Amino acid sequence: MSTPPPDGTSAAADRPRVTAAAGPARFLLDRLVALRQSVTALVEQRSADDPTADDPLRGLYVSAEALSHLLREWPRALPAGDLARAVPDTRSRPDEPAPEPADPGDRLARTAARMRLTELDTAVLLIALAPDLDRTFEPLYGYLNDDVSRRRATVGLALELCGVPAHLPEARARFHPSAPLRTLGLLTVEDTERPLLTRSLRVPDRVTAHLMGDDTPDAALLGRLRPLPAPRPAAARDQDFGKRLADLVGGGVCAVYLREQREGDALTTLTSALHTAGLDALRFSGSVDQVPELLREARLTDRAVVVCGLPEEPGPMVAELTAATDVTVLLADPRPYDPQWSAHDPLVLHAPRQPPGGTPAWRAALGPGADGFDLAATVAPYHLGGERIGRAARAAAALAAFDGTPLTAAHVRLAARQQSASGLERHARRIRPAVDWQDLVLPEGPLGQLRELSLRARHRDRVLGDWRLSAGGGRGRGVLGLFAGDSGTGKTLSAEVIAADLGVDLYVVQLSSIVDKYVGETEKNLERIFTEADRTDAVLLFDEADAVFGKRSEVKDAHDRYANLESAYLLQRLESFDGIALLTTNLRANIDDAFTRRLDLVVDFPFPDAEQRLALWRHGLSHVPRAEGIDVTALARDFELAGGGIRSAVVTAAYLASGRDEPVGAGDLLEGARREYRKAGRLVPGEASW
Incomplete structure (x- = not known):
């Protein structure tokens, strides 16, 4: 390797591009000028004293003459006063913050002050940074490292340029993994398999970019x-x-x-x-x-x-x-x-509970497109914050553009449901409601209670929050309802209708995913479900709720005791529940009275009479191609089937007719009704008994 010219004609100060620099880079390049002078002086000193300076193979081997030179030169000490100046006390960090630089554009000084770097740390950082800012430092560092392939500063070279003896523990500690430069992510010490003094120093690219004025994140x-x-x-x-x-x-x-x-x-x-x-x-x-x-x-x-x-x-x-x-x-x-x-x-x-974004927030996010429908009624069930409202508004606009139609309430509801997606699907089956109030065939009493349940879900924040009618004691703002009635009377369908009316999804809890044979695990699974439901705009349905909300019994053995603990947990958790939960049961008497007291509404689903059965038959056939002149009055009178049974009979009839590629006939419907009776083990009207 040849020796750089001693006159320093290639110094950074002589290059026009340095003087033309502006912004944070100017301060770094100005420092490089001074560093270049120090490096040049060290190169001149080495080349003057080193007998192998003119050896073309220098750095590739160590001759006997070079070895004698190294032995004569080591150790090189500094006066005590210089040591105190060059190596600040690193055993304790000062309580007062470092002073800010006079010029706010000097990012190196500002970073050093903010991160409480010592004078030595700042100098080491600049020395390690130099090859990334000016490529002419690479051959100079290679010469000083006695290795043409090592073009970055090393620990030993950095200390030598700072005038600090490498044998001082305080100086070596500045490169320890727990030292500020490394713990703050400003400096990387590479080649850890090498001796400490020959390990390379690298400044991460993000730090270099920041010091040069670039604030693009890592x-x-x-x-x-x-x-x-x-x-x-x-x-x-x-x-x-x-x-x-x-x-x-x-x-x-x-x-x-x-x-x-x-x-x-x-x-x-x-x-x-x-x-x-x-x-x-x-x-x-x-x-x-x-x-x-x-x-x-x-x-x-x-x-x-x-x-x-x-x-x-x-x-x-x-x-x-x-x-x-x-x-x-x-x-x-x-x-x-x-x-x-x-x-x-x-x-x-x-964190204080935030009120949901009201109609003004939704209107501001949706813009003029929200004038075509009742926005207040559409967004009432959702408890989205400001950021979620903005995202839902953008999604609704995108859905309307995809459909090629003006913005509608359906677009807003679908977008809002997407913002309420949660982890409930790990524990419950998600149902996207596809029904409405027209699909319910119920007496006025139960139907009115269902509408009231939907009303409670919409206005609970106003009544329990703004009007402060909550009972206190850490009680939540949940809406709880119990649907009791025989199988097939419309309990699950009613839950889906309520979810559709509110514009949210229905989650049917899978009992197999929560009931566990190990003590305490069932409660943990239920807690996960309630926690997710608290955070989600959805309707939670416990179908066949007797399994988990059954009556407590007298403690006769350990099984009774742990079963009662499970019920006690549910009683406490329902008190603090904030979501919408519906329970269904075939026998209301099976539900513990303590659960009933915590319910907002108990809706009894009666078995349909002949008039309601006729309406159910007609509703089930409303979309089915059928032969002319079919009259289902006799079926409604003779076959006492609930809504679920009537639907199954219609499905059976539809399959029979589809297999013949014909419309549904009266015989198909009669056969469907008979099969439902046979499944239930009942005597079919018109058939002889044995």
Whole structure:
């Protein structure tokens, strides 16, 4: 390797592109000029004293002459005064923050002050950064490293350029994995299999880009950062909480854990507090693997970190985020905080329950397209926040454009249901309602109760919240109903009609997925279902509810005791339930009286009389091709079938007729009705008994 010219004619200061630089890069390039002079001086010193300076194979082998030179030169010491200046005291960090740079455009100085870097740390960072900013440093570093292939600064070279002896423990500690440069993500020490002094130093590309004035987030966070929603004014009862939270996050670094009752409550509160405090934040929705890059991004851009919805195993993420005592961390999750998650406990608070976005918020998001239907009645069942309302409005507009029609209530309901998607499908069967009130054939009494149940679901927030008619004691705002009646009388269909009227999905709880033979597991499964239902705009249906809501019995053995514990849990959980739950049973007497007291409505489904059976036959045949002159009056009179049985008879008749490729005839319907009687073990009218 040839020796660089001693006159320094290739110095960075002589290149026009350095003097023409502007912005944050100018400060870095100005520093490179001084660093270039130090490197040139060291090269001149080495080339003057090194007997192998002119050897073309220098760096590829060590001669005896070079070995003698190294032995004569080591160790090289500095005066005590220079040591005190070059190596600051690293055993304790000062309490006062480092002073801000005079020029706000000097990002290196500003970053060093904000992250409390020492003078030595800042110099090492600049030395490691130099080859990424000016490629002419590569051959110079290769010469000083005595290896043409090693074109980055090494630990030993960095210390030598700083005038710090490499044998000092305080100096070597600046490159330890726990040292600030490395824990803050500003410096990477490579080649860990090599001796410490010959390990290469690299500045991550994101740090280089930031120091040069580029604030594009790290590539590792691509798709993991989401914008914060626009702040919403807090309800009057929550303004004091919001003000105190704003004072906290604006007063310095802190860690807060907000437990939310419903998804979106905490984000609304945090957004308002951050806006009031004038603090920007990174909203993160990734895994624990991206947390180091997230914290580095927050430090570089001086922003807080917001995580709403922790992973299934939150401990590792919470521990790593709360350990960063120099970054404001705001966490939100419906689960209670567990001290086992982290040794650095955040401040644990309960997020105030946010009122659902009212009609004005929906109208502002939907625009003039919402004038063509009753918007207030359409959005009343949904408890979406400001951000979810905006997303639902965009989805509704896209659905209308796809259909090629103006915006309708159906588009808004479908978009809102998509925003309420939840984890309920892991425990319940999802049904997209495809029926309406016209599909119900019931007496006026039960039908009126069903309409009242739907009315309660729409106006519960006003009555129980705004009018403060909640019973207190931690009770929720749920709507609970019991449908009792014989099999086939329309209980499940009624639940689907109510879900359709509210514009939400129906989730039928699978008893096989919740009942467990092990003690306590059934309660855990039920808790998962209730928790998801609390957070979702949906109707929850417990079909054949006797299995889990049955009467408690006298304790005669351990089985009775644990069965009663299960019932006691359900009684307590229904008190705090916030969703809509419907229970069906074939025998009302099987339901425990304590459950009945907690129900809003009990709807009895009577067995249909002849007139209602006639209406059910006609409704079942309304879309079926049938022969002319068919009269189902005799079938309704002679066959005492509930609605479910009549539907099954019509289906049987339809298959028989379809097999002949003919319309449904009277004989087909008669055969369908007879089969339903035979399935039930009943005597078929007109057939002889044996």
